[in-house]
Amino acid sequence: MNLTPSSYLDSLGGYAFAEVDKAKEKIIAERGSDYLIDFGVGDPTDPTPAVAREEAAVHALRNPDEGYPSYEGEEFFRHAVAGWFKRRFDVELDPESEITATLGSKQSVFSLPMAFVDPGDVVLIPDPGYPPYTTGAKQRGGQPVYMPLKPENNFLPDLDAIDPKTADKASLLWLNSPNNPTTAVIPPDFYRQAIAFCRQHNILLCSDEAYSEMYYEAGPTPTSLFEIDGGRDVGLVIHSLSKRSNMTNYRVGFVAGKNELLQHFKEVQTNMHSGQAQILQAAAAAALTDEQHVQEMRQTYGQRREILLPYLQQAGFRDVYASAGFYVWARTPESTGSADLCKLLLEEAGVNTTPGAALAQQPENGSDFVRFALIQNQNRTEEAGKRLANLDLSEVS
Numbered sequence: 372m373n374l375t376p377s378s379y380l381d382s383l384g385g386y387a388f389a390e391v392d393k394a395k396e397k398i399i400a401e402r403g404s405d406y407l408i409d410f411g412v413g414d415p416t417d418p419t420p421a422v423a424r425e426e427a428a429v430h431a432l433r434n435p436d437e438g439y440p441s442y443e444g445e446e447f448f449r450h451a452v453a454g455w456f457k458r459r460f461d462v463e464l465d466p467e468s469e470i471t472a473t474l475g476s477k478q479s480v481f482s483l484p485m486a487f488v489d490p491g492d493v494v495l496i497p498d499p500g501y502p503p504y505t506t507g508a509k510q511r512g513g514q515p516v517y518m519p520l521k522p523e524n525n526f527l528p529d530l531d532a533i534d535p536k537t538a539d540k541a542s543l544l545w546l547n548s549p550n551n552p553t554t555a556v557i558p559p560d561f562y563r564q565a566i567a568f569c570r571q572h573n574i575l576l577c578s579d580e581a582y583s584e585m586y587y588e589a590g591p592t593p594t595s596l597f598e599i600d601g602g603r604d605v606g607l608v609i610h611s612l613s614k615r616s617n618m619t620n621y622r623v624g625f626v627a628g629k630n631e632l633l634q635h636f637k638e639v640q641t642n643m644h645s646g647q648a649q650i651l652q653a654a655a656a657a658a659l660t661d662e663q664h665v666q667e668m669r670q671t672y673g674q675r676r677e678i679l680l681p682y683l684q685q686a687g688f689r690d691v692y693a694s695a696g697f698y699v700w701a702r703t704p705e706s707t708g709s710a711d712l713c714k715l716l717l718e719e720a721g722v723n724t725t726p727g728a729a730l731a732q733q734p735e736n737g738s739d740f741v742r743f744a745l746i747q748n749q750n751r752t753e754e755a756g757k758r759l760a761n762l763d764l765s766e767v768s
């Protein structure tokens with residue numbers, strides 16, 4: 372057979388972390404796996420709370436319900452989401468029509484364009500940003516147009532810089548708060564601006580709120596798009612249990628919004644998969660009713676942040692951003708690009724990080740930054756900090 376893979380695959384580009392993976396393997400072979408301190412991938416390493424894992428998932432497993440699950444999520448799950456949304460944001464969602472379960476938010480981010488984007492449509496995407504905003508748009512033949520996130524704009528997109536003709540061709544605009552990787556939290560005023568912009572140009576505003584529960588006592592508390600007047604008229608909210616409850620392994624999330632918008636996404640879902648396993652929805656619903664583990668999670672990340680930040684400043688990072696979420700976005704010393712710096716941190720200190728350039732579709736939007744995911748415990752974070760501070764990066768050229 373001489374099969375040619377689709378041109379879509381070409382458009383995806385190579386695997387950005389191949390080089391890093393090789394370098395990691397080398398370090399492990401030379402120094403052992405304990406030596407490597409890995410802040411690379413944003414995947415929580417703390418356990419899923421017992422209330423989800425043991426009480427709910429195990430119970431559901433012992434009481435099986437045969438047959439396919441519901442496409443839009445079991446009633447109990449949608450009610451748990453609505454209850455949480457009301458408690459957290461004081462926003463009422465109708466569990467019958469305004470919530471649909473997803474297989475984690477990556478699935479929804481990737482497939483939302485199937486409902487709203489036609490070939491040639493513009494999709495407005497913050498850059499740096501979560502790669503499926505781009506791959507999902509391209510999969511529909513959409514045209515990604517990037518909105519750079521720069522420190523001088525508090526890492527908010529500059530909507531005034533978007534050519535009105537481009538905006539008129541757009542069908543979808545992504546926002547992500549707290550932002551991966553910049554950690555910025557979108558303030559209510561910016562949401563108001565984005566709502567007006569989307570209304571003016573007839574664009575669906577997709578608000579990725581996967582990190583909304585990860586914030587620090589001293590920092591801003593993230594707002595949902597739906598708390599803002601008009602947000603529900605122009606947008607959908609994308610959410611996930613992955614980060615809030617250490618449930619990346621469970622693959623449960625949801626999309627919420629007015630039925631007149633959500634129904635189109637639901638139509639995609641019914642054609643794409645046959646629902647999320649009830650056992651996993653039971654775990655997610657239980658997690659949503661428990662706030663204690665979320666508060667503990669916030670304290671844990673807060674402590675790691677407190678440990679790491681001073682060391683990064685000592686090491687010579689120019690600016691260090693860690694407003695919310697569980698990342699640190701650190702600006703490299705003047706003369707060093709992010710890829711070279713990450714290589715150096717790995718080779719000289721055994722500390723793995725993600726180069727900002729790999730997180731940006733237009734490398735210049737990330738090449739001055741390195742991302743740390745705060746997934747290492749306090750001792751390992753401290754050890755990494757000491758090793759980094761000893762490097763004195765201000766000397767690196």
Ligand SMILES: Cc1ncc(COP(=O)(O)O)c(C=O)c1O
Binds near residue numbers: 474611623
């Ligand atoms: C901004 C953002 N959105 C969504 C996701 C997807 O999370 P999940 O598919 O585990 O729900 C991630 C994962 O890292 C992310 O960074």
